[in-house]
Every structure is written in C-alpha cells, then in structure tokens.
Amino acid sequence: MTLREIRLFGDPVLTTRSDEITEFDDSLRVLVEDMLETMDEAGGVGLAANQIGLTRRVFVYDCSHIEDGLRGHIINPVWEPVGEEMQLGPEGCLSIPDVSADTQRHETVRVTGVDVDGNPLAMVASGLMARCIQHETDHLDGVLFLRRLTPELRKEAMATIRTSEWFNK
Numbered sequence: 001m002t003l004r005e006i007r008l009f010g011d012p013v014l015t016t017r018s019d020e021i022t023e024f025d026d027s028l029r030v031l032v033e034d035m036l037e038t039m040d041e042a043g044g045v046g047l048a049a050n051q052i053g054l055t056r057r058v059f060v061y062d063c064s065h066i067e068d069g070l071r072g073h074i075i076n077p078v079w080e081p082v083g084e085e086m087q088l089g090p091e092g093c094l095s096i097p098d099v100s101a102d103t104q105r106h107e108t109v110r111v112t113g114v115d116v117d118g119n120p121l122a123m124v125a126s127g128l129m130a131r132c133i134q135h136e137t138d139h140l141d142g143v144l145f146l147r148r149l150t151p152e153l154r155k156e157a158m159a160t161i162r163t164s165e166w167f168n169k
C-alpha cells in the first residue's frame with residue numbers, strides 16, 4: 001500500500017467533478033486500499049478520490065469508532081435524504097486543515113453505489129456517517145463544505161485559510 005498526497009484547498013482538482021467508474025480491475029482495488037491507508041494516516045473519517053488528485057467517483061469512510069463495521073468504500077455513490085430532519089454540527093476536511101465550522105446536513109440518508117467488484121451496495125445512515133456520505137459525495141461533484149456554510153461562517157473560514165501556513169506556502 002502507498003500513502004497518497006492529500007491535495008489542499010486551492011488545487012483545481014478539488015473543484016472538478018469526478019467521472020463515474022466503469023472498470024473494476026486490480027488498479028481500482030489498489031486505489032481503495034491506498035485511500036483507506038491515506039485517510040487513516042491523516043486521521044480522517046472520509047476521503048474522496050479528488051482529494052488525492054484523481055477525478056474518479058469513489059470515496060472511503062471510517063466511522064467504526066461510532067458503530068462496528070462502519071468502514072469501507074463506495075463507488076459511484078448516489079444518495080437521497082430519508083425524512084426531513086436536518087443536523088447542524090462541526091465539519092472539517094482533510095483538504096482544508098485547521099478549519100472547522102457548523103455545517104447543515106440531512107440527518108439520515110440512503111446511499112447506493114457499487115463496491116470494487118462492481119456489486120451493488122446500499123446503506124441507510126444517520127448522524128456522522130450520513131454527514132460523511134454527503135460531504136464525500138460533494139467532493140466528487142467538485143464541491144467543498146465551505147459552500148454549505150452560512151455566508152458569515154464562510155467568511156470566517158476563508159479568513160482562517162488565508163492566514164494559514166499551509167495556504168501561504
């Protein structure tokens with residue numbers, strides 16, 4: 001397995017829509033393994049392929065600290081809200097270090113997609129896992145969580161980014 005470099009805010013790949021995956025070969029399996037390892041190393045609960053510079057529709061997740069077995073990957077994810085309840089809570093992103101802000105998301109979603117073998121998968125998730133699904137699918141659409149913030153919080157987040165060491169390197 002190989003650690004991949006995490007792309008940071010400002011990199012155009014993060015605002016690029018990823019393409020559906022149509023080939024399920026060994027390189028895809030390696031990619032998913034690498035993404036899981038990269039996410040673990042960075043201490044994240046999710047990582048989308050654009051974050052390592054690849055515009056392919058796959059993300060990995062790990063919410064196993066909340067519920068056993070809640071770790072894996074989803075290829076070509078599509079989600080829809082279940083019910084009308086929303087959640088407001090702190091959200092961060094491995095591509096935007098040191099920034100965390102209250103972000104509104106659906107409380108419960110149903111996601112479908114496929115696994116590395118091309119087998120269909122589906123999951124209903126709430127709380128952090130639901131937040132993760134929405135955040136990571138946004139990445140695959142080229143959308144960062146900053147776009148989901150209130151104007152005031154976005155302004156604050158941008159100010160933090162502009163003064164960050166990583167942004168000014």
Ligand SMILES: [Zn+2]
Binds near residue numbers: 093095139
């Ligand atoms: Zn992110």
